[in-house]
Every structure is written in structure tokens, then in C-alpha cells.
């Protein structure tokens with residue numbers, strides 16, 4: 591992949607891994623369409639750098655996605671990279687959660703349905719541009735789950751398998767997957783040990799993205815994959831209590 595002179599749409603660019611991706615891509619001379627629900631944060635980001643195009647959007651709402659596509663078709667038909675990064679994680683026990691149905695629906699909408707809809711809606715635009723790519727952010731928990739977040743782990747397993755299959759289908763658009771370990775962001779606040787920073791993740795991603803490595807195992811995910819292949823019960827018992 592060419593790392594400069596792209597127009598990149600990043601979901602969840604207002605915090606954590608998304609904000610670190612935004613900063614890195616700006617430093618590499620790209621334009622970034624930054625998405626999130628936090629309008630104040632988006633405005634603050636856009637004030638700092640005119641190459642940031644803010645767009646307030648709740649990706650779990652179809653009407654927001656429709657508005658986004660019209661905005662892109664009219665103003666940014668040169669968008670060539672989509673990064674599906676936004677995500678949420680609820681930790682609860684299936685037998686004990688009072689808001690179970692609402693939580694199931696919301697987590698699946700944000701983590702799985704919205705990224706797939708965004709890909710479907712953006713394909714006609716991506717197809718017209720050179721150096722086109724889709725980057726999906728999954729998780730080590732999509733490979734080996736933890737106990738406290740079954741729906742989250744299920745959505746990330748879905749993104750993992752979907753990304754592989756879509757890669758087989760698309761000829762001219764490259765499909766990448768970032769598989770992070772525990773990263774120090776709002777999502778993991780107060781949980782887990784041995785976290786890496788979002789910036790460390792992004793540096794590792796960029797090195798692999800540049801070399802067209804499609805399935806990008808970040809940090810300890812490499813070890814997780816090795817263990818899961820050769821000692822799966824050990825991998826499961828470590829991840830069961832996982833902190834992410």
C-alpha cells in the first residue's frame with residue numbers, strides 16, 4: 591500500500607486506536623474523514639489540522655449511514671481507504687444482565703452490522719479509486735474468547751471470518767484485518783495487564799500495511815495464534831480470564 595496522499599475514512603477517530611490511526615496518517619500526509627458521535631471532539635480535532643474532515647455519525651443508525659454516503663458521494667468521491675475501527679464492549683453474564691436484549695442488539699450493530707453496511711455502501715466509491723483498501727479491526731478475543739464478553743467475542747470472530755472471505759471476493763480492493771491484543775484505551779480502562787499503547791499498535795500496523803500483509807497480528811496476538819494452534823487448551827485457559 592502507498593502510505594501517503596490517500597483519503598481515509600476512519601470510524602471511531604475520536605479516541606483510542608482510531609485517534610492514534612488518525613494522527614499517524616496525518617503525519618504521513620493523508621486526508622482523513624473522521625467519524626464518531628462526539629461532535630465536540632471532532633470539532634476540536636478539525637481545528638488542529640485542516641486535513642481532518644469531521645463527520646458526526648452514530649454508525650449503529652441507518653439514517654446516519656445514509657447521510658454519510660450522500661456526503662461522501664457529493665464531496666469526497668476520492669475516498670480510497672475505509673478503516674472500520676469503532677467498537678464497543680459490554681462485560682456481563684448472560685444469566686444476570688437486566689438489559690440483555692438491548693445490549694445484544696447494540697453491540698452486534700456497532701461491531702458487526704455497521705462495518706459490513708459501511709463496506710457495502712462504500713464499495714462503489716472505493717472501486718473508482720487507486721490504492722483502495724478496507725481495514726477491519728477485530729481482536730484476539732475473536733480468535734480465543736473470554737468469559738465476560740460473549741457477544742463482543744462473537745462479533746469479533748464474525749469480523750475475522752468475514753474479512754478473510756471478502757478478501758477472496760474482491761480483486762481490486764485490498765482487505766486488511768488488524769488483530770489487536772490488549773491496548774490501553776477507554777475500552778480497557780481499569781482492566782487487564784501488559785497493555786500496549788495505541789501508538790505501538792499503529793506503528794506495527796503501518797509496517798505491515800505498507801508490505802501488504804493482510805492479516806496483521808499485533809504484539810502478543812502472534813503468540814496467541816501459536817499457542818492456539820499447538821496448545822489450544824492452554825490458550826483457552828489464559829484467554830478465558832482475559833482483561834480486554
Ligand SMILES: NC(=O)c1ccc[n+]([C@@H]2O[C@H](COP(=O)([O-])OP(=O)(O)OC[C@H]3O[C@@H](n4cnc5c(N)ncnc54)[C@H](OP(=O)(O)O)[C@@H]3O)[C@@H](O)[C@H]2O)c1
Nearest residue numbers: 602604605606607626627628648649676677729772773775
Ligand atoms: N482496546 C483494546 O484492548 C482492543 C483490543 C482488541 C480490539 N479492539 C478494537 O479496537 C477498536 C477501537 O477500540 P478502542 O480500544 O480504541 O476503543 P475506545 O477508546 O473506546 O474508542 C472507541 C471509538 O469508537 C467510537 N464509537 C463507539 N460507538 C460508536 C458508534 N455507535 N458510532 C460511531 N462511533 C462509535 C467512539 O467514538 P464516539 O464516542 O465519538 O462515538 C470512539 O472513537 C474497537 O473495534 C475494539 O473492539 C480494542
